[in-house]
Amino acid sequence: xxxxxxxxxxxxxxxxxxxxxxxxxxxxxxxxxxxxxxxxxxxxxxxxxxxxxxxxxxxxxxxxxxxxxxxxxxxxxxxxxxxxxxxxxxxxxxxxxxxxxxxxxxxxxxxxxxxxxxxxxxxxxxxxxxxxxxxxxxxxxxxxxxxxxxxxxxxxxxxxxxxxxxxxxxxxxxxxxxxxxxxxxxxxxxxxxxxxxxxxxxxxxxxxxxxxxxxxxxxxxxxxxxxxxxxxxxxxxxxxxxxxxxxxxxxxxxxxxxxxxxxxxxxxxxxxxxxxxxxxxxxxxxxxxxxxxxxxxxxxxxxxxxxxxxxxxxxxxxxxxxxxxxxxxxxxxxxxxxxxxxxxxxxxxxxxxxxxxxxxxxxxxxxxxxxxxxxxxxxxxxxxxxxxxxxxxxxxxxxxxxxxxxxxxxxxxxxxxxxxxxxxxxxxx
Numbered sequence: 449x450x451x452x453x454x455x456x457x458x459x460x461x462x463x464x465x466x467x468x469x470x471x472x473x474x475x476x477x478x479x480x481x482x483x484x485x486x487x488x489x490x491x492x493x494x495x496x497x498x499x500x501x502x503x504x505x506x507x508x509x510x511x512x513x514x515x516x517x518x519x520x521x522x523x524x525x526x527x528x529x530x531x532x533x534x535x536x537x538x539x540x541x542x543x544x545x546x547x548x549x550x551x552x553x554x555x556x557x558x559x560x561x562x563x564x565x566x567x568x569x570x571x572x573x574x575x576x577x578x579x580x581x582x583x584x585x586x587x588x589x590x591x592x593x594x595x596x597x598x599x600x601x602x603x604x605x606x607x608x609x610x611x612x613x614x615x616x617x618x619x620x621x622x623x624x625x626x627x628x629x630x631x632x633x634x635x636x637x638x639x640x641x642x643x644x645x646x647x648x649x650x651x652x653x654x655x656x657x658x659x660x661x662x663x664x665x666x667x668x669x670x671x672x673x674x675x676x677x678x679x680x681x682x683x684x685x686x687x688x689x690x691x692x693x694x695x696x697x698x699x700x701x702x703x704x705x706x707x708x709x710x711x712x713x714x715x716x717x718x719x720x721x722x723x724x725x726x727x728x729x730x731x732x733x734x735x736x737x738x739x740x741x742x743x744x745x746x747x748x749x750x751x752x753x754x755x756x757x758x759x760x761x762x763x764x765x766x767x768x769x770x771x772x773x774x775x776x777x778x779x780x781x782x783x784x785x786x787x788x789x790x791x792x793x794x795x796x797x798x799x800x801x802x803x804x805x806x807x808x809x810x811x812x813x814x815x816x817x818x819x820x821x822x823x824x825x826x827x828x829x830x831x832x833x834x835x836x837x838x839x840x841x842x843x844x845x846x847x848x849x850x851x852x853x854x855x856x857x858x859x860x861x862x863x864x865x866x867x868x869x870x871x872x873x874x875x876x877x
Contacts, residue, residue: 455646460578463637464587467530468571468594469629473537474564475598476606476622478506479694479720483607483713484615486699489836491615492550496828496837500821503695505554507814509561514807515666515800517569525639526570533570534630536563541623545616561810568806577640580649588728592783596724599693603717607710665800674792675804677865682785683808684858685748688755688851689779690813693719696820696847703833704841705765718769719776726780731787734870740788741867747781748859754778755852759845782809791868794875816850823847 481488481503488499520529540559547553568591575587609618640648669675693716701712726747734743754775757763763771789805827843 452647453645454649455578455641455644457579459644459646460641463578464571464574466629466633466637467526467567467574468591470530470534470537470564470626470633471567471571471591472594472598472601473534473622473626473629474510474560474567475595476602477537477541477560477564477598478510478602478690479599479716480602480606480619480622482693482695482698482716483603483709484610485695486834486836487610487615490834492553494550496821496824496839497818498550498821500695500818502550502554502557504814504817505557506561507810507817509558510565511807511809511811511814513562513565514569514803514810517566517803520566521569521573526574527633527637527639529566530570530637531630531634533563533566534626534633538623538627538630541619541626545619545623565810569803572802574637574639577648588731588783592727593724596720599720600717603713603720604710607713611709665797666804668797669793669800669804672793674865675789675801677861678785678789678792679805679808681744681748681858681861681865682782682789682805683812684854684861685751685785686779686782686809687812687816688854689719689723689776690809691816691820692716692848692851693776694813695817696824696844699839700844700848701768703838704844705768707765715768715772719772722773722776723780726777727783728780729777730780731783734784734787738870739867740784740791740870741862741865744781744784744788745859745862747778747784748855748862751775751778751781752852752855752859755855759848759852787870788865788868791870791872792866793873795872812854816854819850820847823850 481499485499488502489495492498492502494502517529537560540556540563542556543559544553544556547556571591572588579587606618609621613621638644642648697716697719698709698712701707701715702709705712707715730743730747734740737743754771758771758775786802786805789801793801824839824843824847825837827840827846828837829840829843831838831840
């Protein structure tokens with residue numbers, strides 16, 4: 449009988465944390481354009497629609513990579529996948545930061561989105577080897593917190609850095625950090641504790657299930673009606689937050705409310721921080737009461753009502769903080785959606801389900817960003833501020849009406865989905 453010698457939790461967190469840093473970088477890069485809207489418009493001589501597409505290039509690539517990410521993590525392991533991804537991300541950041549041409553900036557944003565897209569899957573696969581199964585909820589919550597920390601760093605801290613050093617130097621510095629992360633992952637991280645002489649947790653997490661090819665797993669997932677309903681519920685409920693906090697919120701607050709950019713970035717960061725808290729909290733409530741549909745539905749109904757208040761009520765500036773925090777918290781119901789989608793499908797396709805649902809979140813955001821830019825340009829009255837277009841409150845109203853409409857539709861998408869009571873499907877494939 450052999451004795452089991454497990455690695456210390458500290459070593460496990462180190463392995464996982466170095467890869468999770470790429471997830472933080474991804475969130476940072478996702479929302480960074482929000483605090484450099486004027487600079488990007490001026491440097492590339494573009495309007496809101498083109499800026500929306502430039503920012504959304506990240507989302508297009510990220511969404512497209514969700515399903516391949518799981519396959520790559522299985523094929524080459526999270527260490528190699530994360531190292532290569534961090535290297536490609538750093539090259540993309542450098543291209544974006546130094547680009548004298550719009551097409552090269554597009555390419556840089558696309559490279560960033562495609563590479564950091566693997567971070568979450570790599571983190572979860574690594575966690576399955578370095579941690580016991582009863583730590584997964586904690587690890588998922590920490591991942592969301594780290595991601596949103598990246599979003600917060602892309603708020604006031606990045607805004608101040610841009611004011612001091614310019615957007616190009618600030619982005620270049622973030623590329624250097626990402627490149628350093630790639631080196632650390634390669635030197636320190638190992639896919640399994642056995643490579644450091646410890647017992648792996650991977651075998652404790654395996655169970656008997658039907659083995660499927662990637663094509664068979666994808667086919668099994670997409671033929672389920674409830675998969676598609678949860679696909680739309682997740683994307684339609686969360687994309688408005690990402691689009692507002694990630695691009696159009698800061699210019700709206702500076703142009704309509706007359707805020708300084710750092711103050712506006714602080715407000716949108718409040719939304720992201722509340723989202724980071726709301727996800728784990730609502731997920732824990734769902735686990736405790738052993739219900740998925742009711743808490744998810746209530747969260748989305750709440751988010752729709754809050755977006756309606758934002759859109760149709762003249763909100764005094766001091767009340768924007770609690771309103772944005774409430775929107776962010778309610779939008780955290782998305783975490784329930786991942787568990788819900790996993791449970792309506794067979795256990796053998798759990799990884800594929802995660803990729804499909806995650807694709808909707810970034811996919812809808814990719815569509816919404818340029819759409820809102822198009823609406824803003826459509827209602828632009830020709831006003832300029834510092835040589836860049838300045839949009840009226842009316843233009844923003846018509847643009848943000850799409851955000852409310854999306855969350856409203858997410859409620860309807862959830863209504864037909866059957867409750868799982870936190871139980872995995874026993875339906876045969």
